Amino acid sequence: MFVDIAEIEVQAGKGGNGAVSFRREKYVPKGGPDGGDGGKGGDIIIQADRNLITLMDFKYKSIYKTEDGSAGMGAKKTGKEGKDLVLKVPAGTTIKDAESGEPIADLTKDKEQIVIVRGGRGGRGNTHFKSSTDRAPRKYEEGELGEKKKLILELKLLADVGIVGFPNAGKSTLLKRITQAEVKIANYPFTTLVPNLGVARLRDYGSFILADIPGILEGAHKGKGLGLEFLRHIQRTKILLYLIDGAADEIKNQLETLKKELKLYDPSLVVKPSVIAVNKIDVLPKTKIKKMSNGKKRTAVYPISALTGEGVDKLLKTLEKKLGEILKNAD
Numbered sequence: 001m002f003v004d005i006a007e008i009e010v011q012a013g014k015g016g017n018g019a020v021s022f023r024r025e026k027y028v029p030k031g032g033p034d035g036g037d038g039g040k041g042g043d044i045i046i047q048a049d050r051n052l053i054t055l056m057d058f059k060y061k062s063i064y065k066t067e068d069g070s071a072g073m074g075a076k077k078t079g080k081e082g083k084d085l086v087l088k089v090p091a092g093t094t095i096k097d098a099e100s101g102e103p104i105a106d107l108t109k110d111k112e113q114i115v116i117v118r119g120g121r122g123g124r125g126n127t128h129f130k131s132s133t134d135r136a137p138r139k140y141e142e143g144e145l146g147e148k149k150k151l152i153l154e155l156k157l158l159a160d161v162g163i164v165g166f167p168n169a170g171k172s173t174l175l176k177r178i179t180q181a182e183v184k185i186a187n188y189p190f191t192t193l194v195p196n197l198g199v200a201r202l203r204d205y206g207s208f209i210l211a212d213i214p215g216i217l218e219g220a221h222k223g224k225g226l227g228l229e230f231l232r233h234i235q236r237t238k239i240l241l242y243l244i245d246g247a248a249d250e251i252k253n254q255l256e257t258l259k260k261e262l263k264l265y266d267p268s269l270v271v272k273p274s275v276i277a278v279n280k281i282d283v284l285p286k287t288k289i290k291k292m293s294n295g296k297k298r299t300a301v302y303p304i305s306a307l308t309g310e311g312v313d314k315l316l317k318t319l320e321k322k323l324g325e326i327l328k329n330a331d
Contacts, residue, residue, distance in 0.1 A: 004155040004233070006058035007098055013041025013066040013082035015120035015143025018128075021074035022136065033137055034076050035126040041119025041146040042066030042082030048107035052090040053197065055153050069143055072125040082119055092158040092236060098150035108158065108236075116151070120144030154232070159197060159211035160323055162237035164258060167214075169245040170279040172196065174306035175212040178316065200316060208323055211237065231265045238326050239273045239319060246278040246303070273322055277302040277315055 016038025023031025044066055067082030095104045095116065105114040123141030130137055163171045179198025196212040213234055234240060240262075244254050255276060262269040282305040302318065304311035 003054050003056040003059050004157075006055040006062070006153045007150065008058050008062045008064060008153065009148070009150050010044045010087075010117050011063075011065040011148045012044055012117040012119040012146030014068040014145050015039070015041050015122040016069035016071040016079035017142050018123035018125035018140035019072035019074060019079075020126045020138050020140050023075075032135065033126040033130050034074055035140060036072035036074070036077040036079065037125050037128075038072045038122030038141075038143045039069030039079035039081040040122050041069045041143065043084045043115050043119050044117045045084060045086045045113050046093075046095060046105070046107065046116050047086050047088050047113035048091040048093065048110055049088040050091045050110035052088060053157075055089065055093070055155055058089075058153060066119060066146070068146075069119065069122050071143075072122070072140075076125070076127055079122060081122075084119075086113075089153060090155055092156050094154045094156065096152040096154065098152050101152075104151070117147035117149055120146045156236050157197065157211050157233040158209070159233075159237050160208035161210045161239045161241050161319055162234035163210060163212050163241045163243055164234060164262070165243035165279075166245060166248075166254060166258070169243045170306045171212045171243050174243060174277075174279065174304070174312070175210055177306050177309055177312055179210060200319075208319070210241075231262070234262075234269060235266060237272070239275060239322055240269070241319065242274060242276045244276065244278045246280040246284050251278060273326065275302065275315070275318055275322065276300070277304050277311075279304055279306050281305045281310060282308050 018038050019035035021033065021035040023034050025031055044064060064085060064087060066085045069082045070079035072079045089107065091110055091112070092108055094106045095114070096102065097104055104116070107114070121144045123143045126137045126140050129139040163174065165171050175196055175198045178200045198210050198212070199207050200210060201207045211233060213231075242255055242258055244251050248254065259270050278301055281303045284303075300318075302311060302315045304315055306312065
């Protein structure tokens with residue numbers, strides 16, 4: 001089950017109370033105070049794990065609490081600290097404050113982590129309260145409460161190439177053709193109900209990750225169709241691959257509508273590097289294919305058949321080249 005948003009509550013442990021204790025040694029019946037400090041409460045840490053691809057576990061359990069620190073003891077012994085708790089999330093998870101909506105952290109690298117709530121400090125034992133006027137204090141401090149927060153975890157998939165297009169454009173078929181990913185394919189809209197990831201292995205670039213985003217409809221930025229539920233997953237991609245349904249009418253309008261929806265959702269999406277491919281050339285007349293491949297056009301269009309594989313190698317080489325340029329410029 002793919003889950004990309006979850007709301008949780010985290011409570012760090014309370015610090016242990018300080019101790020009230022007095023030395024009781026042979027021949028020293030009235031020894032001074034020796035109460036130790038309480039132990040610190042446990043922290044909660046959120047850590048990114050590249051092997052995870054869903055927030056599903058947080059749907060079944062939404063409240064997390066760490067151990068409290070132990071109380072101090074005699075002989076100036078400090079209480080045991082509460083054990084920390086590490087919550088693992090997929091790389092690409094943004095953590096937000098549920099009340100304010102403000103971002104707290106964005107964990108995009110494997111093993112990257114943040115202490116999201118800190119355990120309370122342990123209270124001081126009566127040893128600290130001895131004075132010239134009070135040689136046998138019975139005063140101590142209680143441990144501090146640990147921090148508590150309500151959080152929203154929001155996953156945005158980490159992929160190099162995001163495949164966007166209308167339902168039934170052939171995105172899942174193309175992903176399977178390129179990567180051999182196990183995806184559901186059928187000839188009806190919204191076969192893909194969750195984003196799918198696949199790895200393309202190429203000679204020069206090595207490999208790159210593609211994400212098949214569930215079909216976009218006009219009005220997707222307002223939540224129409226699957227809308228806002230999955231548009232966030234293309235925000236981190238390096239390249240957008242616009243996949244146009246060549247068997248449908250108004251090919252040019254398809255591209256314009258897709259770009260319009262992306263711009264209304266997030267203007268930065270339409271300035272990302274992009275590649276345009278027209279799918280299903282196996283059912284198109286050759287004259288129409290030749291017109292699409294006209295090299296005089298300002299923007300290159302790659303005619304392909306995700307079903308038969310025709311034109312896919314050329315498309316992959318273009319994606320490989322663009323990714324290489326992006327990585328080179330990032331160095």
